[in-house]
Amino acid sequence: MTEFGQEAVHAAVMALYHEPSRAGEANAYLLAFQNCDSVWNVGMGLLSSPQPEVALFAACCLHQKAKSSVLPADQLHHQCEALLRAIGQATQPAVRAQLCLAAAALGSSLEAGVMALARSASFAALPPQAQVELIGTLPQACPQHHERLRPAMREVMALLQHHSRPDAPAQLAVASCCKSWSVLGFDLHDLSSGPLLTALTLGLRCPAPLCEVCSEVLCEAMEVSTYPPSDSMTPTLQKLIVDLVQSAPHCLPPVAPEGTSLALATVLGAAVSVAPEMAAGISVGEAASAPAEIMLRLSSLPNTQLMEELAPAWGKLADADVPQSNLGTIWRSLADATLRQAMYPEDSDAGGREIDWESISSAVEESDFVRLRRLTIFELWQSIALAVPAVELVSAIAGTLNEASAWRQIEAALFALQCITPAILPPPTRIRPGLASSTPPETIEQAAVSSVLNGVVSGVVALPAHSHGSLLCTALRVLGCLAPWFGHPSRIELLQQSTHFMLAALADEVAEVRINAADAFATVCSQSRCVDTLTTPQLLSSVSIAVISSLDSPRCMATPKVSQTALSALMRLIVHLPGSHLAPALDAVCTPLISKLGRLSPQLHDASNGPEVISAILKEIEGPVKLLECIMRYLDAAPLLPNGRHASLHVLQVCWPTLEMVRQACVNTKAKGFGFPEAIATALCEVYTAASRSGRSALGASVGQILSAIKGILATEFHGDSARSALLAFATIVEVFGNTKAAQHECCQLFADVSASVGAWLLVPGQIDEAQELAVSYLDLLYRSAIFCPQLIFSDPSIVKGALELLALSLRHSERELLRTACSVLARVACHHQSLQLAPHLATLAQPLLSALLTAISSDAPLEILPRVAEALRAVLQCCSSSAQMWLAGALLAERVRADESMKQRFVQLALQKLNDENSFRAMVCDFAVICRAAVPPPREALNTADFLL
Incomplete structure (x- = not known):
């Protein structure tokens, strides 16, 4: 030892x-x-x-x-x-x-x-x-x-x-002890029962860590105190605020020890937030509102943390029930200080053009200036906008915009406008396009604000194209915020100028500028009153040309988000055109995309191109195909063409030869061992899905072509993203065209192929675990087929057998979406129990299905899915007729459900008794699940085991 x-x-x-x-x-x-x-x-x-x-x-x-x-x-x-x-x-x-x-x-x-x-x-x-x-x-x-x-x-x-003195700062040990005990609920009343409160306030003047600990104790005490302060607490809180004001000279530069400014800001901000009305009326010396004066001095210091601590207090002060005119000078001074604080640092790049914005834009967005200071300044400007009249505030900000101003100053002023725009503009009214004449007249104040904004916008759209990247980004965001304001009939010219400014910025060399330009353009195109102006033939033609030319530019292609956002915005305009103007507009948008695809696709067949070249070509092809898919998505809302055809059919017929060329080229690329281009195949399937949703009148004979294309994609790759998209497109066609004579034969053939490929692959042990999303897509196809075209499933015994086996496997998974879809499919398939193809397979697979359902009920299924599981169980039992009791009892025995024998027997009896009462059957299944899991509360409002046994 x-x-x-x-x-x-x-x-x-x-x-x-x-x-x-x-x-x-x-x-x-x-x-x-x-x-x-x-x-x-x-x-x-x-x-x-x-x-x-x-x-x-x-x-x-x-x-x-x-x-x-x-x-x-x-x-x-x-x-x-x-x-x-x-x-x-x-x-x-x-x-x-x-x-x-x-x-x-x-x-x-x-x-x-x-x-x-x-x-x-x-x-x-x-x-x-x-x-x-x-x-x-x-x-x-x-x-x-x-x-x-x-x-x-x-x-x-x-x-x-006892260990505190009213004329000396608190000792660090005393302050730390207060902090430790504050978790038990010390409040200001406790601290003020002796000299401790004053000693802690004096401690704010001392260097860290004492000032930090005193700050935490005082804030905790105010948090425990009553909100709003009771009459008995008001004198204490008032004395604390006065003491804080008197401590300010010792906590402000240049004499302030390290950490004291932040400690004072933290406590003063908390005190003003608790009682803003009282704080606004406290006078010390010549200062009419001493706390606000100190807050202003602290907010003017170049320290982001100080602004963060005081921003909530400024918000409370702006909302306080006090005459803001009494604080008018302070609010104006705060606006001036906030403008200075919002400027980019002096060492910012002078032009924003010589640095590699593409590689560091994300780092810039995560910098302290953008991520912390700008967020706090945004909050400060919103408070200022509540307290200062809109005309006065906008005029003051606009007054800093002139030709002599540096870009940093202009950018800070525009950022201020971006922050206050929601507060100074009237809330937008939701109207349909074409009703711009119903615009209500502006009030006198709104007209005055608009007069100032007219000059600001005129200056923004006149900014040189080579301006600093940050300045252009902020300018574009301001134009986006003013989108509702542009809808007024008197501002048509400004809207046109702003739109051209946005579209010109789509070709800027800085990626962030292009992104903000596309976002601003999309925001404008989302405003109904702006749509009425932009869809005039002459203006829409110039807008379309600008967007289309930008889509083919290398810079825009390097930023897919820009292309998709700009094209989506343009499509919002195009779908509001009358039918007579729709086809030419769509042709103008699609032609450059088709031309590019037609130029690139043949290059995939060139045997001299190596893997790197092939990958680059596929990447270039991916962009136009996704843009075509974006066009198709928006055509649901488009009017019919003069010949009565749907716009999606027009686009599909125009693009079809090129799309088939792309698909064949991708298939050949796969055959050469370069890998299957999933993104392109997925985009193609999205085009097929969007076209199918337009309805029978749109596609007609094109359904066969789409089904053939889907078959080609599934034959090449049937367990990736493209396969899921292909199954979705096929399910949409089944839903719309499944019962039509023109498509029924092709649908049956493709359904048989899908069942033999995708369905059989999912039945391989372990595959469904690795491809749950694909399984959900395939089950969704089964579900829609069972509803809209049952003969797809029941025309072939092997398809029925494979579907039931896949359902038995899927029901044993606890993944929510897979289990939910499987239950829905099973309930729908069981509705066709009179089918000659279903009966023989149900006789052999009923017990495995029941076993899987009982496992889901007793242990696996999430509680919110239990009603779906109960629906599926009820449907299967109704199919089993006289064998239901035997198969259900056998499944309970085989699965070793955690319930005693008497409970199992009672469950079998109740299941058969309540089979024709859907609500009672569902409640009984939920009760049985809770009993098996020994879990509370049940999915119903209340559970009584005795009621279940009765």
Whole structure:
């Protein structure tokens, strides 16, 4: 047995810290020492070691032993007394802190409670700082005993008040003790019962960490206090705010110690947020609203944290029920300060053109300036907009915009307009395009604001194309925010100028500028009143040309988001054209995309192109195909052409030869071993789906072509993203055209092929686990087929058998969407139980289906899916007729459902009795699931097991 003496432990600690060759051996020895009973005697002896690391190790060991030891009452008192004496003799702060924690941990086991330590003679003999430190460790050392500590709060507060003076800052130990006990609920009333509140306020003037701790204590106390403050709390809060104002000269540069400005801002912001009306009326000296004056001075400092702390208080002050005119000078000064704070740093790039924006744009967005300061400034501007009249505020911001202004100043002013636009403009009214004449007249104030904005927008659209990238981005965002304002009939010319400015920016060399230009254009095209203006033939022609030319530019193609956003915006305009103008507009949009695809597709057949060239070509092809899919998506809302055809049929016929060329080229690429271009195939399938949704009148004979294309894609790749998209397109065709004579034969053939490929592949063990999304898509196809074209499933016995086997596998998965879809398919397929093809397979697969459903009910299915599972179970049992009882009982036995035999028998009886009552059957299944899982609450409003058994 290892002996642990003071000398041996002392030597082991020194070896651990100073002899690397013996560190492993020493560590093992010391670990064994920590777990033995000698810790108390040896540890107490080592506390007097002249070596600081030895004394600290001993104190830590005593702390750990105190937390894990269970001592008799007499030994417990003895060790507590010994620890209190050791605390008084400790000279190292770290050693004293560990001993305090040890004493507090042991004291929590005292029969009289942990506060018995504070009433002992040994505690009274401790130095004042040691007393406070020990009391401060009690909540931390006894987190499970806070309720036992709560009665002692008055006693602790008296001790803290005793060690505080009204003319001196609080000691760090006192402030830390307050912070520790604040979790139990100290409020301002407790702190103000003596000099402690004043001492904590004075502590805000001292360097960190004292000012930080005092700030946390005061904010916690205000949070515990009543909101809004009660009459009894108002004088205390008012005195605190006055003291904070008087502390400001000591907490502001250049004389302020480090951390004091932030501490003052934190506490003052919290106090003003609690009682903004009272704070607005407090006068100190010549300052009519002293707290707001101090907040202004703090907000003017170049420190993001100060603004963050004060921004909520400015918001409360703006919403306060006080005359904002009394604070008018302060709000105007805050606006000027916020404009300065919003400027980009002096070392920002002068032109925004010489740096690699493409590679660092994400880093710029995540910088401190953009991510922190701009978010806070945005909040400040919203508060200012509430307090300052709109005309005055907009005029003040616009006054900083002139030819002599630097780009940083112009950008900051435009950012301010972006922030305040929602507050200064009337809320937009939702109207249909074509009703712009119903625009209500502007009020006098709105007309004055519009007059100023007219000049601002005129200046924005005149910005040179080579302006700084950040300036152009902000300018474009401002135009996007003003989109509802552009809808007024008197601003048609400004709308046209702004639109051309956005479209010109689509070709900018900076990616962020292109993205913001596309977003602004899309926002304008979403406004009904703007649509009426932009769809005039002459303007729409120029807009279309600009968008189409940008789509083919290398810069736009390098940023797919820009192309898709701009084209989506253009399509919102095109679909509002009359039918007579629709076909030429669609031709103009599709022609450059078709030309590019026609130029690229043949290059995939060139045998001299290697893998890298092929990959680059496929990447180029992907963009136009996705843009064509975007065009098709918007044509649901388009009017019919003069010949009565749907616009989607027109686009499909125009694009079909090229799309087939692309598909064949991709198939050949796959055959050459270069990999299957999933993204292109997926986009093609999306085009087919969008075309199919347009209805029977749109496609007609084109259905066969689409089905052939889908078959080609599935034959090449049937377990990726493209396969899921192909199945969705096929399911849409089945839903729309499944019962038509023109498509029924082709649908049956393709359905048989899909069942033999995708369906059979999913039945391979383990495949459904790896391809759950594909399984959901295939089950969705089965579901739509069972509803709209049942003969697709029931025309072939092998298809029926494969579908039921796949359902039995899917029902054993707990994944929500797969299980939900499988239950829906099974319930729908079972409705056709009279089919000659279903009966024989149901006879052999009914029990596996029932077993899978019972497993889902008893353990796997999420509770929200249980009604679907109950619906499927009921449908299967109705198909089983006279064999239902035998198969259900056999399934219960085979699955080993966690319920006693009497419960299982009762479940079988109730299932057959309630088979014709859908609601009762569902409730019974949910009850049985809860009983099996022993879970509460059940999915129903209440559960009574006795009711189930009855």
